Each structure stands twice: as C-alpha cells, then as structure tokens.
Amino acid sequence: xxxxxxxxGPVGPLLSVRxxxxxFRTPDGDVRxxxxxxxxxxxxxxxGIVGESGSGKSVTAKALMNLLPSYADVEGTITFDGRxxxxxATARERHFWGVELTMVFQDPMTSLNPVKRIGEQIAExxxxxxxxxxxxxxxxxxxxxxxxxxxxPRKRLRQYPHELSGGLRQRVVIAMALACGPxxxxxxxxTTALDVTVQKHIxxxxxxxxxxxxxxxxxxxxxxxxVKGRADDVMVMYGGRTMEHAASxxxxxAMRHPYTSALLETIPRIDAAAHAxxxxxxxxxxxxxxxxxxxxxxxxCGSRVEACTVEAPPLVDDGTGHRxxxxxxxxxxxx
Amino acid sequence: MLRFVARRFASLxxxxxxxxxxxxxxxxxxxxxxxxxxxFIASVDCDAVEAGLVEDVSGQTAGGRGDCEVIxxxxxxxxxxxxxxxxxxxxxxxIVRGDFGTSFKNELPVSDVLRDKLPKSLLLMGVAQAIAxxxxxxxxxxxxxxxxxxxxxxxxxxxxxxxxxxxxxLGVILFYLFVVRWQVFDSRYDDTDLASRLRSMxxxxxxxxxxxxxxxxxxxxxxxxxxxxxxxxxxxxxxGMSDRWIMFxxxxxPSLFSMVTVFGLSTAGMIGGSLVAEQIFTIPGIGxxxxxxxxxxxxxxxxxxxxxxxxxxxxxxxxVDLLYSLIDPRVRADD
Numbered sequence: 001x002x003x004x005x006x007x008x009g010p011v012g013p014l015l016s017v018r019x020x021x022x023x024f025r026t027p028d029g030d031v032r033x034x035x036x037x038x039x040x041x042x043x044x045x046x047x048g049i050v051g052e053s054g055s056g057k058s059v060t061a062k063a064l065m066n067l068l069p070s071y072a073d074v075e076g077t078i079t080f081d082g083r084x085x086x087x088x089a090t091a092r093e094r095h096f097w098g099v100e101l102t103m104v105f106q107d108p109m110t111s112l113n114p115v116k117r118i119g120e121q122i123a124e125x126x127x128x129x130x131x132x133x134x135x136x137x138x139x140x141x142x143x144x145x146x147x148x149x150x151x152x153p154r155k156r157l158r159q160y161p162h163e164l165s166g167g168l169r170q171r172v173v174i175a176m177a178l179a180c181g182p183x184x185x186x187x188x189x190x191t192t193a194l195d196v197t198v199q200k201h202i203x204x205x206x207x208x209x210x211x212x213x214x215x216x217x218x219x220x221x222x223x224x225x226x227v228k229g230r231a232d233d234v235m236v237m238y239g240g241r242t243m244e245h246a247a248s249x250x251x252x253x254a255m256r257h258p259y260t261s262a263l264l265e266t267i268p269r270i271d272a273a274a275h276a277x278x279x280x281x282x283x284x285x286x287x288x289x290x291x292x293x294x295x296x297x298x299x300x301c302g303s304r305v306e307a308c309t310v311e312a313p314p315l316v317d318d319g320t321g322h323r324x325x326x327x328x329x330x331x332x333x334x335x
Numbered sequence: 336m337l338r339f340v341a342r343r344f345a346s347l348x349x350x351x352x353x354x355x356x357x358x359x360x361x362x363x364x365x366x367x368x369x370x371x372x373x374x375f376i377a378s379v380d381c382d383a384v385e386a387g388l389v390e391d392v393s394g395q396t397a398g399g400r401g402d403c404e405v406i407x408x409x410x411x412x413x414x415x416x417x418x419x420x421x422x423x424x425x426x427x428x429x430i431v432r433g434d435f436g437t438s439f440k441n442e443l444p445v446s447d448v449l450r451d452k453l454p455k456s457l458l459l460m461g462v463a464q465a466i467a468x469x470x471x472x473x474x475x476x477x478x479x480x481x482x483x484x485x486x487x488x489x490x491x492x493x494x495x496x497x498x499x500x501x502x503x504x505l506g507v508i509l510f511y512l513f514v515v516r517w518q519v520f521d522s523r524y525d526d527t528d529l530a531s532r533l534r535s536m537x538x539x540x541x542x543x544x545x546x547x548x549x550x551x552x553x554x555x556x557x558x559x560x561x562x563x564x565x566x567x568x569x570x571x572x573x574x575g576m577s578d579r580w581i582m583f584x585x586x587x588x589p590s591l592f593s594m595v596t597v598f599g600l601s602t603a604g605m606i607g608g609s610l611v612a613e614q615i616f617t618i619p620g621i622g623x624x625x626x627x628x629x630x631x632x633x634x635x636x637x638x639x640x641x642x643x644x645x646x647x648x649x650x651x652x653x654x655v656d657l658l659y660s661l662i663d664p665r666v667r668a669d670d
Contacts, residue, residue: 065573098575105573110566115589115663125574160664176574
C-alpha cells in the first residue's frame, strides 16, 4: 500500500481509510467520483476535507456513512476503531451509525423531518439505540437543546422544524447528531446554507462540543477559511483525488500544490487593500465523467508541465507526513 | 386550528348550497313538477276552465273533485305558484328539518327510503375504501422498499391491469368466479346481521376497491420514492435507524398527501361505481334506488339522493382537508 498514514498524534487512528474508490454506474457510463483516497484520523482530532463541488468530498463522507445509492461501487477499506465499517451494513449493526459515527448535513431546512416534533427527533436515537424511556430521552433532548444554545428549549421540544430559523434548525440537527454521543462526527458543509452571521457561531459550537466530548470530527467544506484554525489536518481534494494532505500549519504556510494555493487565493482577506479583487480559479471544476488518467487539475493549472497531461502525479510523502500530488510542486525551486 | 376547521366548514356549507340549488333547479326546469304530482290532468288549462271556455271534466280524478281544484291544491301544497328560488327555500327548509318529501310513485316518505337504502350503500363504500387502502398501503410500501426490482415491476403491470378493467367487468368476473364457479359467496344480499351483511359486501367491495387500490398504490409508491430522496431520510440513516423504521416512522406519513387527496375525490367515482356493483350483486342500496327513481321521474327520491350523495362527498373531502393538517403541521401554520 503506497499511502502512508497522515500526520496525526501518537494515538492509533480512530478512523482509517485506505484506497477508497467510488464509481457510479450510470446509463451514460461509469463515473469515478472518488479515486484512491487514504487518510487516518486520530481520536479527538479534526480533519478538514476541502474542495470545490465535484471534488468527491461529499461522496467520501457518504461512503463513510454507508449512504451511497445502490448503483455506486465502493472499493478500499474503511476501518473504525479496528472494525471494518463496510462489513457492518447488516441490520443488527445499524446502531454503529448514530452511536459511533454520525453526520450533519448541509441544509438544515431539509435534514429535519417536517412532520415530527423536534424533541421526538432528538430523542429518537436514544430511544432506539440506547433503549431509554420516553421521559428519560426527552429530558436528555432538553439538555442537548440547551447545550447547543437554543433559547426556550422546553418550548422548542414540542415545536415542529418549520417554526425555527435556519440557524436554530442547524443547532437542532447538531443536537440530534450528538444525542447518542458519537465518537466521530462528519459535518458536510454544515454552514454553507446559513447566513454568514450565523456560520461562525455554528462552527464555534461544533468546535466546542468536539473539544468537551473528546470527539473526532471530519469537517467538509469548499472554504479553506473554514478549516483554518479549526482542523488539525487538512486534505485538499480535486476531481475525486487527494491533491495535498498535511497538518494544518504546514498546509497554510508551506503548501505544495498549485490547487491549494489557488483555493487560498479565493478567500477574501481582511488585511488586503479595500476593494481588492478576489482571485477566482480560472476554468471550471471538472466533470467527473470527463476525467482521465492525467492530473485532474492540469487544464486549469498555471504550473502545468507536459507530464501533467499524460499521467496523474502520485501522492508523495515528503517524510514529515506532508503529502502532495504534483509534478511541479510550489517551492520546489528553492528547496 | 379552530379557525381552520371553521373556515373549511363554511366552505362546505357553501358547496352544499350550490349543489342542491343546481339539482333542484335542474329538476324543476327540465321536468314538470305539477305533472309529477297530479299526473295527466296537469295539462288541463284551468284559466280556460275558469273563463268557461272549456268544460271541467269533474269526477274523473280523486275524490270526485274537479281537476282544477286538485291542481290548485297541489300548487298550494307544493308551493308551485311561487317563484323557483322561493320554492328552493321551502324545499331546503324542509330538508334541514329532515323532511325530504314523499315519493311520487309509492307515497312513501323519501326519508324512509333513504334510511332503508343508505346504510347499505355506506357500508359498501366503507368496505370498498377499507379494502382499497388496506391493499394499497402495504403494496406501495413493499414496491417502494425495493423499487425497480422484480416485485415493483410486476406490481406496476398488475396495477395498470386493474385500472384497465372496467368495474362492471371486474364485478362480473368476481361474480362468476366466487359465486357461480367456486360458490364461496351467495348471489343474494343477506341482511340478517352485521356479519352476513359484511360477507355480502366482500365481492362488491373488491369490485370497487381493487381499482381504487391500484390508483392509491401508484400515487403512494411515487410519493414514497420521492420522500426517500429527502435529506431527513439520509439523516435518519446517519442516526442508524433501520430501513423498516425509516419507512414507517419517517417516510410514510409525509408521503400520504396525494393518496389522501385522491381518496376524497375517488369517493365520487365510487358512488358511480356503486350503481354497477349494487346491480350485479343485487344490493338494495341507494345506487339502485336512484337509477330506478330517475327512470320513473321520481323527483323527490332523486333530489333526496342527490342531497345525500353530495353531502357525503363534501363531508369526505372536508375530512380529507382535516387529515392534511394531521399529516403535516405546516398546513396548520399556513392557516
């Protein structure tokens, strides 16, 4: 196996993904959505997965959650605390999801059941998986609502999702996800559908909860700014492949991949001159059905060399756990 | 919620007024109510008799009175000398007090006829709708559970087959198979007790219920599949809920809208179908009574039947409206 473990702490990894590949069989041919993705995540740490739409980040998350549709072929291994996740799909082991591993989705407007009371939805996991009584689970739901910062939690328990704003709903979704005390939370663009003013509150809340519960988190976003200062490790994906993967510090200060650099350029900077123009990445994200054996970023890449259009560069570890896949890495001249 | 009920109830009354006014108007304009009350002597020109131009052929009708006396009395009694809207007012106030008039042919109060026939027809409708829903819901759930697999494909063919068979044909087929061939059921309607009545309703209930079940199954299956794509269903999966739990606790209820709507509307179709079913299975219900009354120009029976049928239809759809708000709390919020 060519992939080496990522730079995580001394503790053995809680989640270990090796050579994950996802292919969608569609009437128009196979689409390779995720190709050879490997990473480790240690207990209590946060991994940021960053990429544009179509980069395969959400498909990776769905593969971890066993949420992919039946026309998706999954390869590779996913190990959680020594258990093979992909072998857990039987009905008897469903409680793995929810109790050990769970997920928060992008749009809080649609991720709550519109016809069930909020309290009931939060308590569901406790009642089904942990066999708690109605009263007991309801009390726990109240505590959770309080903890995620929802005003008048007692009243909210009996309300329906449509009676709450988007920000409050995402807090409810988080409370629901945390109900059974999962060890790993996957947050897939948890703030993308929310107002900018609410985004930071939700991200801070997730961060606080992760810390106080010693939970691990996979934070998926298209915005490098979101993972900055929150993730321990960052993995940048493009066209279903890992472009660069490093601890948060080196990734932001000594990035190697031109794509990472281009992504960073797209973030508005508070210290930039007023009215400075944002720098978009030229071209458009690749259509997964048009990927070939070459580097997926090559058509849009400013540092492209001839080899890039012939074959995909391998993901290479520089010996410190900083992995990147590029024939013409940034800073290579000086090094 | 109370305002919601009150408003729906007001519109229910408005619909009933419109329907009865139309039916009453049509009966009085298209037919000749005087003829129906007094028979052939209605054609006697009493103005001419009074003026001495025509001889009154007295004594040839009831009680030896003059024809014109009889006509004048009938006019008075049935308010035939008043304008049509006024007559509608009299008729309506009688109906509200439970007086539907008397049948022209056998002098029986219409309300007695209705009291005798209606329960049988209501029982038939009830059995038919119970069969329809009882068959459609498990059928749709099973089809949606494994969509596009063999059971689903076969049930698509089966439901279209049921829809394609006209209900008189289905009724005759069932009658032939179960009454003539296998002699599982009696050909006569058995009115001795509730059990025997229910037994008599099985075949006509199937005749009306199976095609309706096919419609419900198509609608519910489609809505179930749509709901299964919702984020909150993925969320429930991410909470580790089993497929069966998700189907019954999360997917079914929000998917009932189309089916419940058509349930209300199909009541009208069933009233039409019950004419056929009551003929084939010799049930002395309101459908048969109405057909006979129309043939014999027995207006009070026809009008009484129309009022009862229209009321039933409107009430069922009123209940359907209330059901919406039970299914989805957002309907209550829109009020």
